[in-house]
Amino acid sequence: MPPEVEPDFAREWVEFPDPADPRHVVRADLTWLASAWTCVFGRGCAGVVPGRPDDGCCSHGAFFSDEDDLLRVTAAVADLADEDWQLAPVGRGAWTEEDSADDEAPDEAPDEGGVRSLRTRLVDGACVFLNRPGFPGGTGCALHRMAAREELHPLTTKPDVCWQLPVRREQEEVERPDGSTVLVSTVGEFDRRGWGPGGADLHWWCTGSPAAHVSPEPLVLTYRPELTALLGPAAYDELRRLTEARLDQGLVAPHPASPAPVPLTLSRRRPAG
Structure with missing residues (x-):
């Protein structure tokens, strides 16, 4: 199994006001955004479940963040062709299921609408949208494949959790000493601990593994559409x-999973504009 670095190390952070909205403040982990991480699904990914590297991080299905998330994916499912989706259920209707785990925090309000407890259905130990090895359309997410075929970005077709990973965004209304209020958006690495107590039990997680820090460009560039969204x-x-x-100034604390020379090399290679 590819090795991983320990989750605690020096990080460089920056905080700045949104130029388009003075009531919005962004706090960003530059160590993570300047790293060489990239998705290595199908080319070195060890998977989150032992013995299932072809699942990647799709073994547990995807939970929906809200009603808009569910509606967007529902619309995308209607556009899937047979060559996109190996495990399409008859009638295309049974692709979600209620999660039976009772792991809500005691002080968390119940999910009245049922969206947070709804996830993509599991078939033979993985997401119903995961095409298995040997499928003529190729291994991987059916929704991702359809997006590529239609020249769309996958964030327009996949569940929020799928296209946001491995970036974690947290938002909080903060009251300042003068009584004003701002929305603080914190973006950083979605490491093992982002999954809660169960994160420690994952077979492998890519953000801390040098095997996934192989991009020739920093994450802030390769994840431009996701970060913009x-x-x-x-x-x-x-x-x-x-x-x-x-x-350029060499001031970003490097991610220990990234090759040592990557941050400075990448700054010279960045595109103009």
């Missing part, structure tokens, strides 16, 4: 500017 265009542009400026 999470923060907004103006905030993303400012985040990229600040990350590149600090890389």
Whole structure:
């Protein structure tokens, strides 16, 4: 199994106001966003369940964050062709299921609408949308395959949790000493601990593994569409500017899973504009 680094190490953070909204503040983990992480599904991914590397991180299905998330994926399912989806149920209707785990925090409000407890259905130990090895359409997510075929970005077709990983965004309304209130969006690494107590039991998790830190460009560039969707265009542009400026100055604490020379090398190779 590919090795992983310990989750605690020095990180470089930056905080800045959103140029498009002074009531929105972004707090970003530059160590993570300047790292060389990239998805290695099908090319080195060891999977989160022992003996199932072809599942990647799709073994447990995907939970929906809210009604909009569910509706977007429902619309995408209607556009799936037979060559996209190996395990399409008859009638295309039975692709979700209620989670039976009773692991809500005691002080957490019940999910009245049922969306948070709803996930993509599991078939033979993995997500119903995961095409298995040997499928003519190729191994991997059917929703991702359809997006590529239609020249769409996968964030428009896949559940929120699937396209956001491994970036973690947390939002909090913060009251300042003068009585004003701002929305603080914190973006950083979705490491094992992001999954809660169960994260320690994952067979493997890619964010801390050198096997997944093999991109020739930093995450702030390769995840531009996802970061833009999470923060907004103006905030993303400012985040990229600040990350590149600090890389140029050699001020970003490096991610221990990334090759040592990557941050400075990448800053010289960044595209213009």
